[in-house]
Amino acid sequence: MKAPLAILLAACLCVDGVFSLVCWSCNGVESNWDCWRWQICSDEDNYCVTTYTGAGIGGYSTQSISKGCVPVCPQSGINIGIAAVSINCCSSFLCNISGANSIQINHLVLALATLILLGLWK
Template sequence: MKALLLAALAAVLCVERAHTLVCFSCSDASSNWGCLKPVTCGENENYCVTTYVGVGLGGKSGQSISKGCSPICPSAGINVGIAAASVYCCDSFLCNISGSSSVKASYTVLALGILVSFFYILRARE
């Protein structure tokens, strides 16, 4: 019985990955609805990546979403009030379905940034 278990364990450890990763893919989409196309990743691509960039100033705002496969996991993010950018990665079947990651432009910080800009402009005129 031990020999059979060892043989089974050796077989499992030596078998290559039976399935390939499938991720959602898009490039510079303005909403997540444009990012629902599944693609099969290459042999060395082990991560699904979502890149989100959002900008808001006054009443105008915009965002760009890109998704795809990647051989590395470049998880990062920045939020400076009027702009936010993030890169999120995961490693399971169609795991990058979300249109935005944890970083989003904060309306409070946006308003504060605009208010500070007005004070700076008024002060520069004096």
């Protein structure tokens, strides 16, 4: 009975669009290490977004990171030397782990990890 359930779960994880998008979510934290909450996006939300703002002058600097779900991607960025703002979007499961667009979780790796956990959980 466990094998068919595990195969069904793996197949569902490998098909895009079966489940709602899930993104990392936080508001105004100083580091990616402070952003460990998940958010299940609404059906209207198509993207995970990471917004970074930073400023520095002399020995003083500050940064703020916010993450969540959005229906439309407002991807942009500006850097004027002493201040910078960037908005990055992605559209796969927990893909906004950092501000880098190149980091994406592979659905096959996620499915294999889930199967391993199901095999260990009795």
